[in-house]
Amino acid sequence: MEIKSVILAAGKGTRMKSETPKVLHKIFDKTLLGYVLDSVKFASEAFVIVGHKAEEVTEYVNENYAFAKTVLQTPQLGTGHAVSMVCPALENFEGLVVILCGDTPLVREETMKNFVAEHIKSGADLTVMSTIFDNPTNYGRIIRSGNGALEKIVEEKDADAGQKAVKEVNAGIYCLNWAKIKPAFSQLTSSNAQGEYYLTDIIEWANRQGLSVQASVLEDSDEIYGINSRENLAIATRLMNQRKLHELMVSGVTIVDPASTWISQDTEIGADTVVYPSTYIEGSNNKIGKRCKIGPFAHLRGDVEVADDVKIGNFVEVKKSKIGAHTNACHLSYIGDSELGSNINIGAGTITANFNPLTRVKSKTVLKDNVKIGSNTVLVAPVTVEEGANVGAGSVITKNVPARALALTRGVLKVIEGWVKG
Ligand code: UD1
Ligand code: CA
DSSP, rough: OOOEEEEHHHHHOGGGSSSSSGOOETTTTTTHHHHHHHTTSSSSSSEEBBTTTTHHHHHHHHHHHTTOOOEEOOOOOHHHHHTTTTTTTTTOOOSSSEEEEEEEEEOOOOHHHHHHHHHHHHTTTTEEEEESSSOOOOOOOOOTTSSEEEEEEOOGGGGHHHHOOOEEEEEEEEEHHHHHHHHGGGTOOOOTTTTTOTTTHHHHHHHHHHHOEEEEEEEEEGGGGGSSHHHHHHHHHHHHHOOOOOOOOHHHHHHOGGGGGEETTTEEOOTTTTSSSSEEEOOEEEEOOOOOOSSSOOOOSSSSEEEETTTEEEEEEEEEEETTTTOEEEEEEEEEEEOSSSOOOOOTOOOEEEEETTTTTEEOEOOTOOOOOOOEEEESSSSEEEEEEEEEEOOOEESOBBHHHHOOOOOOOOOOEEEESS
């Protein structure tokens, strides 16, 4: 069955106190909205409902997600009103519509796939994801009848004391048989405490039509953790990091100190690699091989491909680079826009000068296999050091170095004897 997705992202996010729209805030290098879109990659099309700072969000979506487009909602009259904005585009759509919020970046693609599979298997017309919170304050409460059937969702502000005591809450994720539920969107009213058109009212509507509705309980409630403040953003970042470190450790990577190690989701690390404390690996497309030693105090910034048995030591920053097997960069270096072969030694304090601030052009440094770079070398890109060549310590390399040559730009050492009197 064809699946389309609707992502609600028109709200202002007042509590972020930011010029940036809430859904474009980032965890590691990826936006909150990016994580949510990635969780529904299996959909044939995604509609992102935008309102506040719509242009910025639209630009982001258009640049990064071919399967998604934005739909404008002005003014923002509530979550039900938001979803109704896609009715014209989905007028003749017969498949499933999966709805999520743009500010819950921890939801996993696997969870979304399972949720949709469960919806299909059950034969329901509408499935709501719920979860159990010890402190359910501010969430919509799941109200079930005596036999456990889903009756309705009541928002905090509309709930009586009995309803407020319910700990099962609406996760804000829904799967709808679109053709059956679509008529609800022209019939929602705003007669509630907030004067908004509530998406949650589609449940009572469906019940009144005799359609089949159900709530599916999500066990790991962290996955629907929503971002409303900078505090929430920090907590979500930590949760995402913990999840990643756990996965890596299960797959055979040693993380010496999980409390001080940060690794982005889109980072693969081979077994028996050891990541030492205070290492920060951000960005996407990082692939680190087996038996490597990373850190302490290493900073990998994305598009970093490291083969097996590599050492990246303290205060070494690597960006957009490939590093071959058995190559070492153990201390105080910057390696950017580079291609390093295997069995290379990068001396302490080596810098690839990849950026020309006058032309604003970034260029590449290529070091072939078995190259040895002396300490405190600057490799001014574009530059290539051919196979087996050596560079003497303290050199500034502005030209290509032939294979097996020695390149050296060091001034002649002067020793003045008797300089210190007395
Ligand atoms: C909503 C649910 C609540 C659920 C909670 C889960 C309703 C009425 N309530 O409450 O049951 O427990 O999510 O997080 O749906 N948005 C728009 N346009 C609007 C209004 C909101 O796009 O007109 C977007 C917001 O940007 C946000 C999302 O919808 O991403 C949720 O809106 P919000 O007002 O935060 O709903 P909650 O009060 O959290
Ligand atoms: Ca609200």
